[in-house]
Amino acid sequence: MAALHRRLEAAAQAEGLVDVAYTTVDSPVGPLLLAATPRGLVRVAYAIEDHDSVLEDLAVRLSPRVLRAPKRLDAAARELDEYFARTRERFDVELDLSLSRGFRRLVQQHLPEIGYGQTRSYRQMAELVGNPKAVRAVGTACATNPLPVVVPCHRVLRTDGTLGGYIGGLEAKTALLALEAAA
Structure with missing residues (x-):
């Protein structure tokens, strides 16, 4: 078969x-x-x-x-x-971003700018994409990211440093952040 x-x-x-x-x-x-x-x-x-x-x-x-x-x-x-295996910090594979549009896509395009082992707040991401008041919209863009892990929305945290949500669940977000911190 x-x-x-x-x-x-x-x-x-x-x-x-x-x-x-x-x-x-x-x-x-x-x-x-x-x-x-x-x-x-x-x-x-x-x-x-x-x-x-x-x-x-x-x-x-x-x-x-x-x-x-x-x-x-x-x-x-x-x-x-x-x-x-901690031997790759950036993904080089070609991406098709057709599942995202508008502001969500803009945010998702900027997520790879957060370096391996680093984090940014939703507020910092809103400022990075030129719309400092769009903190909740950044959260939505991260929550609807069709390419988690590869497009690192797990590196975005709440302003107070807590995790916030994650499409794969908080255990997965914690595991990814721990993996990167251990490198």
Whole structure:
């Protein structure tokens, strides 16, 4: 059965019939769903988000042509492995930011500017993107980040230094911050 799936996957890819490829990878913060379009990595999802629901959302928002096709995600999976092994501080994989728009996308584009092992407050991020009063909107942009870990919204904290929320749960946010602090 696995050999048949690999042949079907290769044929679908060769014919350009896969708009969204996905796979799951194990990580210290639980299984992560990775999804990519031909433009790049479009989604990283924690198990707490319900991977099946995430795939359904991608089928509605991007294309119904979704297929488990791990090869397209080899580079992203490798970079995540390196990150969790503390040998990678920045991701180089191509990103597809089409799931975000407007102010949310602007904030998400600036999140990688927060260095590995560093944090910023929601207020500092609002100032960075040129809208100092948009603290809550920055929180929403972080909460709706379709590429957690890779686009490091986990590095954004409340002004008082407490964690705030996180799409993968506070345990995952704490684990990511501890991983980076230990490097």
